[in-house]
Amino acid sequence: MNADRSAHPVTMRQVADAAGVSIATVSHVVNDKKGARIGPGARQRVLEAVRELGYRPNALAKNLSSGSSNFIGLVADAIATTPFAGQIIHGAQDEAWKHGYVLLVANTEGDLDAEDAAISMMLEHKVRGILYSTWFHRSVVAPKALKETEYVLVDCFDEKTPAPAVVPDERQGGRTATRLLLDAGHTRIAFVNTTTPSPAQTGRLHGYRQALHDAGIEYDPALVLREQPQQEGGYAVAERIRALGVTAVFCHNDRVAMGLYDGLRELGLSIPHDIAVAGFDNQEVIAAHLRPPLSTVALPHYEIGAAGVRVLLGLQSAPAEGPLLISCPAVPRSSI
Amino acid sequence: MNADRSAHPVTMRQVADAAGVSIATVSHVVNDKKGARIGPGARQRVLEAVRELGYRPNALAKNLSSGSSNFIGLVADAIATTPFAGQIIHGAQDEAWKHGYVLLVANTEGDLDAEDAAISMMLEHKVRGILYSTWFHRSVVAPKALKETEYVLVDCFDEKTPAPAVVPDERQGGRTATRLLLDAGHTRIAFVNTTTPSPAQTGRLHGYRQALHDAGIEYDPALVLREQPQQEGGYAVAERIRALGVTAVFCHNDRVAMGLYDGLRELGLSIPHDIAVAGFDNQEVIAAHLRPPLSTVALPHYEIGAAGVRVLLGLQSAPAEGPLLISCPAVPRSSI
C-alpha cells in the first residue's frame, strides 16, 4: 500500500527502521551526499524503503537543521492588474526552481502595510533573499525592513540606496522600435510619448532620438507628442498625427497604438499603407490581435524576473553603478 | 544598535537572556498565549528585549515544532499568459493571509513535470493544502500526488474524482449578459459563441436561452453563431451579424467583442446606436478602453481564489454534489 494521508507523514526514522539501517545512512543516500561511502546493499534497501513507504523529506526540518532555507521572497505590487507582474513571477520562479529555490510570493497591490507584513513574513521564514518588484519600471524607495536581508530591486530602482536592481533597457527599446520604422524606409517618424514622467518616458525618447541620429535624420521636436498612455490617448492624437504629415508613428505603448488604430481608421488612413505604426510592451492580448497585428518591442519581464534571482544568488552581477539593463527585443508583425 | 544582518539571526534564547527570563516565557509573550500568566514586569522586559535585539521568530522552527505549517500551495498553469491567473492568486493570497497562511506559488505553464515537481515541493513543505488552479474554466484530471494532501480545484473540476471545486457560474453569467441587453429593450439578440467545447461554451449558451425564455422570447438557433474566441472571430462574424438583422449581440468574450467592434465599424454600423454589444470576462485592458467602453460580465477570479482557500480551510463548504459556483457580476459600460 501507499503512504496514508497527511495524518502520519513518513519520517526518516521509519525508513531507517524499514531498511534496517540508521537514520544517518538514510539521510546520506536520500541526499546523495558525495563524501559518504554507502554500501550498495544498504543504498538499495534504503531506496526501496523510501519507495515502499512513500517517504517525502520534510523540507521544514531540513531547512531548520541546515540553517538555510530554500525560499526566495518575491513581493509584487500588482499581480492582479496586469499580465506583466505574472511574467516577472514566471521568470523568477523558473530561475529559482532551477537552483533549488522556491518562491514565496506576496502581492501588496501598493498597500504599504501589506508590504511590511509581507516582508516580515518572509524574514521570519528566513528567506535567502527578497525580490522587490513593481509592475512598471519606476523609481521606488525600498522599505527599510528589506535591509535585514539581501534583496534586489526588480523593474524598479532606488536612487537613494545603492541596491542591486534589474530594469528594462528603455533606451535601447526606443531605439529598436524606431529602427523598425527606419528600416522600412520611413524618415519622417512621429513619437507619441506619455505624459507621465518615468524612465520609460525619458528612456524611449532618448532611444528615438538616437536612432534618428544614427540614421542621419535630424530630430524634430514637433514630431514628439504627449498623450496619456492608453487607448484614449492614441485615439485623441490621430488628427494631429495626420496633420504632421508623417509616414510612421512610434507609440509609447501598445495601448496607445490600439487607440491610434481607431483614430487613424476613422480618418480613412490605412495601416501600414498610409501610416506605419510601432508599439511598445508587446502586450499579447492587444498586439497580436489588432488588425493588422502590431509590430512592437517587448518588455522583457520574464528575463527581468529571472535575472533578478540570478543577481540575488550571486550568479550574475549588476554593474557597480546603476541597474542591470535587460534589453527589449523587437517583435515585428504587420503594422510596418 | 539594530539587528546585525542575516549572519547571526537573533534567537529566542538571546531574547530570554537579555530579558533575564526563560525561553518558555519569551515564547509565551511573543505568541501572546492565552493560558499563560505572565507578570507585567517580565512581559515588559521581554518586549523590550525583542525590540532592542530586533528579534524575528523563526517560522521554520515554529512550524516544525508545532507540527503544522502555515503554507498553502497554489499551483497555477499560466500565471504569465493572462491577467486571470493573477487575480486568482491575489484573491487566494488575501484570504490566506487573513487566516495566517502564506502562499507557496508554483507556475507550471501546463508542463506536467513541472506540475509534479511543484506538488512534490509543496508536499515536502508540509503545506496545509493545495489549490490546483487553471486560468480558464475547464475539466481536468487531478494529478495523483494531490491526493497526499487536502486540495481544492480552482477554476476547474474533475469529473472522475469528487474533490471540492470552485468555478464561475457560467450559466448565470450568460443570463446576466443577455439580460443586460434585454433590459435595454432588445428582443432580437445574437449570441456569438465559441467554437471550443468548454463549460463556458455550454454554460453561457444555457444562460442566454434561459434569459430569453424568462423574457418570453422564443429561442432562435439561427441567432447563435460560432467563432474562435478571439478578436479575429469577432471581426469575421460582423457581416453575418448584420445579415441577421439583430439589434444586439452577446459575445462569448471581450476579445470577440473587440474584433466585432472593428468589423461593425467597417460596415458603417455604430455601437450602441445601430447595434448593442455585450462581452464577457471583463478583461480590463480591453473592455474599459474600447470605444465605446464595453458593457460586459466579469469572471470573478479574485473571488474564486478566495473561495478556494476558504473551502480548503473548511471555512466554507462546497455543495455535496458538484463545484461551488461563484457568480459573475454585470459590469455595465456604454456599449448597450
Place this chain on the structure above:
DNA sequence: GTGAAAGCGCTAACAT
C-alpha cells in the same frame, strides 16, 4: 561503510 549523538529554534507539557 555505518551509526550515535548533538544540535537547528521553537512549542508544549509539566514542574516548581
Place this chain on the structure above:
DNA sequence: ATGTTAGCGCTTTCAC
C-alpha cells in the same frame, strides 16, 4: 507566575 525538559525531522561530526 515562570522555568525545565522533551521532542519536531533532519544534518553533520565523529566514533567505531
